[in-house]
Amino acid sequence: MKKPESRISVVLFFLLFCLLLPAEAIVAAPSTAERKVIIGFNKKPGSAERNLLRGHKGRMRHAFRIIHAFAANLPEKEISRLRADPRIKYVVEDAVVSAVEPEPSEAEYGSSWGVQHIGCDRVHDQGITGQGVKIAVIDTGIDYTHPQLSANYRGGYDFVFTDNDPYDDSWNSHGTHVAGIIAATADGTGVVGGAPDASLYAVKVLDGAGSGYLSWVVAGIEWAVDNGMDIANISIAGPNSPVLQDACAAAYNAGLLLVAAGGNTRAGDVLYPAAYDSVIAVSASYQSDLPAWFSPMDAEVELMAPGVEILSTTADGEYALLSGTSQAAPHVTAVAALLMSAGQFDANQDGLVNNRDIRLRLQRTAVDLGDEGRDEVYGFGLVDAAAAIADDGDVDGLDLLSFARKLEDGTNSIDVANFAASFGR
Numbered sequence: 001m002k003k004p005e006s007r008i009s010v011v012l013f014f015l016l017f018c019l020l021l022p023a024e025a026i027v028a029a030p031s032t033a034e035r036k037v038i039i040g041f042n043k044k045p046g047s048a049e050r051n052l053l054r055g056h057k058g059r060m061r062h063a064f065r066i067i068h069a070f071a072a073n074l075p076e077k078e079i080s081r082l083r084a085d086p087r088i089k090y091v092v093e094d095a096v097v098s099a100v101e102p103e104p105s106e107a108e109y110g111s112s113w114g115v116q117h118i119g120c121d122r123v124h125d126q127g128i129t130g131q132g133v134k135i136a137v138i139d140t141g142i143d144y145t146h147p148q149l150s151a152n153y154r155g156g157y158d159f160v161f162t163d164n165d166p167y168d169d170s171w172n173s174h175g176t177h178v179a180g181i182i183a184a185t186a187d188g189t190g191v192v193g194g195a196p197d198a199s200l201y202a203v204k205v206l207d208g209a210g211s212g213y214l215s216w217v218v219a220g221i222e223w224a225v226d227n228g229m230d231i232a233n234i235s236i237a238g239p240n241s242p243v244l245q246d247a248c249a250a251a252y253n254a255g256l257l258l259v260a261a262g263g264n265t266r267a268g269d270v271l272y273p274a275a276y277d278s279v280i281a282v283s284a285s286y287q288s289d290l291p292a293w294f295s296p297m298d299a300e301v302e303l304m305a306p307g308v309e310i311l312s313t314t315a316d317g318e319y320a321l322l323s324g325t326s327q328a329a330p331h332v333t334a335v336a337a338l339l340m341s342a343g344q345f346d347a348n349q350d351g352l353v354n355n356r357d358i359r360l361r362l363q364r365t366a367v368d369l370g371d372e373g374r375d376e377v378y379g380f381g382l383v384d385a386a387a388a389i390a391d392d393g394d395v396d397g398l399d400l401l402s403f404a405r406k407l408e409d410g411t412n413s414i415d416v417a418n419f420a421a422s423f424g425r
């Protein structure tokens with residue numbers, strides 16, 4: 001499996017360095033063949049040492065600068081002879097090393113700061129990883145060959161080229177980046193998604209330039225419903241349209257949870273589809289929890305999530321930092337997937353267990369920031385995976401006073417009547 005190049009070279013260098021330390025290392029001598037060795041000298045080697053190597057029929061491969069050593073090919077029988085020379089500190093085998101596969105660790109979560117910041121790592125520690133949850137990434141497609149995504153990729157459709165291959169051909173790997181935030185595998189390398197065992201479906205509705213027709217987006221939402229998706233992540237923003245509004249409402253009523261980027265409107269309005277009541281509008285924050293400079297400021301903001309300098313997957317097995325509400329929405333999508341995989345319950349007490357319950361749990365467990373209660377910057381607040389998982393539906397145990405404050409300005413899009421019913425139970 002391919003790893004980030006920089007990481008491999010760091011690991012290789014470290015191992016190589018360790019191998020050089022024991023001067024006693026013995027090179028086995030089963031044959032007369034040439035061996036790859038590293039020859040250490042007692043002082044900085046120069047032309048005399050190069051001549052010494054040549055005298056032993058050695059062939060230079062690399063003269064190191066940070067250590068007094070050559071990497072060279074040397075006939076087997078010359079190794080012990082060379083070792084006898086007083087200028088030689090050691091001759092060790094240039095062993096083949098491989099990148100260490102680290103355990104899922106701080107390093108992986110450290111790369112994915114957003115996932116860690118909202119407590120997904122603590123949820124993963126409980127064995128809750130989004131397994132079995134179907135997520136449609138309605139976007140530019142997914143580079144499903146990326147080693148961090150291939151295991152979780154389950155298929156999809158391309159509405160741009162109308163075929164079954166929704167490969168991401170976009171210039172900035174938009175959909176591939178979103179997919180990694182949701183479900184890059186927790187394998188100790190690269191990055192890790194918020195729901196690292198969720199099932200990814202690529203629904204390509206944007207072309208390589210990141211643009212698409214409204215009809216493609218609507219067809220993508222329809223595909224998500226028809227194919228039994230649990231969540232649709234829509235990191236797409238555009239103008240209001242009754243067509244899109246109707247499609248989102250129908251999908252939401254069919255049980256699909258819709259999570260969308262609020263739009264990078266720089267303190268402007270939330271765009272569509274995020275602004276519809278049927279869709280969760282997500283705004284973006286820095287690691288400091290301050291709102292990103294490009295975030296919207298609007299009563300339609302529903303949740304805040306990390307969205308600045310997010311490292312995630314891009315084409316050809318690579319990674320890149322991207323910022324935007326497009327990066328914030330998939331954090332919320334991932335947390336919703338964690339809730340779905342952990343087992344659902346009737347949070348709003350309407351007798352049904354569905355997408356509305358997940359939405360309410362995301363809202364009432366979000367960390368209230370900025371002005372008290374729901375506000376135009378943070379919505380209900382910063383999404384909190386650990387708190388959302390801890391919400392087990394025990395109304396008595398919930399901080400309902402706090403949530404009532406979040407509802408104060410009356411712009412919430414949840415069913416207040418049902419909430420009041422549960423409050424008065």
Ligand SMILES: [Ca+2]
Pocket residue numbers: 108148184185186187188189190191192
């Ligand atoms: Ca990983």
Ligand SMILES: [Ca+2]
Pocket residue numbers: 273274275276277278279280281300302413
């Ligand atoms: Ca909305």
Ligand SMILES: [Ca+2]
Pocket residue numbers: 345346347348349350351352353354356357
């Ligand atoms: Ca319910």
Ligand SMILES: [Ca+2]
Pocket residue numbers: 368369370371372373374375378379380381
């Ligand atoms: Ca607030």
